[in-house]
Amino acid sequence: MAKTVAFIGTGRKAEKASLSGYAMAYTHAQGYEALDDVEMVAACDLVQENVDAFAERWGIGQTFEDYHEMLAQVQPDIVSICTWPHLHEQMTIDCARAGVGLIYCEKPMADTIGGARRMLQACDEAGTMLCFNHQRRYGAPFRMAKEMLDAGRIGKLQRIEWGGSNIYDYGSHNFDMAQYFNDETPPEWIMAQVDYHTESYWFGAHNENACLGLIAYENGVFGLVATGDMQGVVACHNKLVGSDGVIELGSAAEGAGALRVRSAGESEWERIDTDGEGMHAQEYINRAIADSVNAFLTGGRSMMDAHNAIHGTEAIFGCWESARLRARVDVPIEAEDNALNAMVEDAQLDPRPEAAKETS
Numbered sequence: 051m052a053k054t055v056a057f058i059g060t061g062r063k064a065e066k067a068s069l070s071g072y073a074m075a076y077t078h079a080q081g082y083e084a085l086d087d088v089e090m091v092a093a094c095d096l097v098q099e100n101v102d103a104f105a106e107r108w109g110i111g112q113t114f115e116d117y118h119e120m121l122a123q124v125q126p127d128i129v130s131i132c133t134w135p136h137l138h139e140q141m142t143i144d145c146a147r148a149g150v151g152l153i154y155c156e157k158p159m160a161d162t163i164g165g166a167r168r169m170l171q172a173c174d175e176a177g178t179m180l181c182f183n184h185q186r187r188y189g190a191p192f193r194m195a196k197e198m199l200d201a202g203r204i205g206k207l208q209r210i211e212w213g214g215s216n217i218y219d220y221g222s223h224n225f226d227m228a229q230y231f232n233d234e235t236p237p238e239w240i241m242a243q244v245d246y247h248t249e250s251y252w253f254g255a256h257n258e259n260a261c262l263g264l265i266a267y268e269n270g271v272f273g274l275v276a277t278g279d280m281q282g283v284v285a286c287h288n289k290l291v292g293s294d295g296v297i298e299l300g301s302a303a304e305g306a307g308a309l310r311v312r313s314a315g316e317s318e319w320e321r322i323d324t325d326g327e328g329m330h331a332q333e334y335i336n337r338a339i340a341d342s343v344n345a346f347l348t349g350g351r352s353m354m355d356a357h358n359a360i361h362g363t364e365a366i367f368g369c370w371e372s373a374r375l376r377a378r379v380d381v382p383i384e385a386e387d388n389a390l391n392a393m394v395e396d397a398q399l400d401p402r403p404e405a406a407k408e409t410s
């Protein structure tokens with residue numbers, strides 16, 4: 051019998067997605083629609099017209115405003131959580147306790163590191179598989195980069211570098227990719243600084259304007275993250291630096307393409323054909339959902355598993371924690387909260403809205 055799928059937070063499909071409404075549930079639904087062994091049966095949103103439009107688009111029979119009611123009445127096998135990050139923890143824990151078998155939740159894991167740990171613990175205790183939508187692992191450029199790395203194309207991996215707008219919302223993907231490239235090795239310690247003076251909200255959460263961080267992994271590999279104004283120092287999405295060469299993904303250099311490699315001593319880059327795939331694609335979400343559902347059905351483990359995602363999440367919160375303590379921090383960090391939020395709340399950081407800055 052087909053496994054039943056329900057959604058929490060359908061969003062409203064807009065012509066152009068924005069940082070306050072991507073309607074990621076639609077991208078998840080596309081993933082489930084491609085599968086034979088699942089059936090989308092219920093959806094829930096606080097906004098009635100959102101859930102109605104979603105149900106109509108995907109042919110879903112039951113709609114709810116209250117997700118507790120949906121869990122109790124429908125008892126779904128699988129739940130996609132597509133709400134903003136500060137809601138993920140409670141919703142995940144409630145789903146696990148309601149007996150959901152697979153939770154496929156949007157990234158970032160939670161709005162505090164303690165919340166991320168509690169979600170994972172609740173799911174482990176309930177025997178629930180918890181996955182996060184870090185879909186890039188299923189993109190050809192990323193997979194091919196990992197294959198080249200594993201084949202020794204750049205020698206021994208020494209350093210992973212990544213850029214991007216921030217370490218949390220967008221950065222969640224890059225920290226997760228670092229785990230992927232580094233064989234899921236946990237971070238050991240972190241030293242970082244952040245700059246946050248212009249208010250930056252992504253899906254209801256503070257994100258720093260710039261961060262420069264050094265992450266030491268347990269296997270001796272280093273991570274270097276540079277976000278916001280500082281991302282130019284990396285100048286690509288992800289860079290793998292080895293003893294014998296460099297691999298770059300999504301380089302800002304003209305004509306670089308999605309993936310290129312250069313061996314030590316060579317002046318020319320070799321551009322790799324990625325079959326038309328770039329940094330982003332709906333297809334990556336389809337593959338990630340297919341793999342997660344397959345792992346759930348067969349008792350396997352997907353790359354999207356929270357036991358992988360937690361290490362990147364520890365590193366994200368570790369960067370902010372290092373800035374708060376003005377110190378190198380060991381991972382797992384002792385703090386349970388969100389150091390960036392705490393620094394804003396006690397006025398150590400004073401991010402002002404863009405408009406207020408312009409008039410001051």
Ligand SMILES: NC(=O)c1ccc[n+]([C@@H]2O[C@H](COP(=O)([O-])OP(=O)(O)OC[C@H]3O[C@@H](n4cnc5c(N)ncnc54)[C@H](O)[C@@H]3O)[C@@H](O)[C@H]2O)c1
Nearest residue numbers: 059060061071072073074095096132133134135156157253
């Ligand atoms: N994986 C990716 O590439 C990617 C891309 C963009 C966004 N995201 C992430 O997706 C997540 C969701 O963002 P979005 O922009 O799709 O959200 P959205 O704003 O489009 O939709 C969220 C919906 O949740 C509903 N909601 C809020 N509280 C609820 C509750 N208690 N019960 C039921 N419904 C509730 C809201 O009414 C809203 O319709 C965020 O964590 C974001 O970071 C991921």
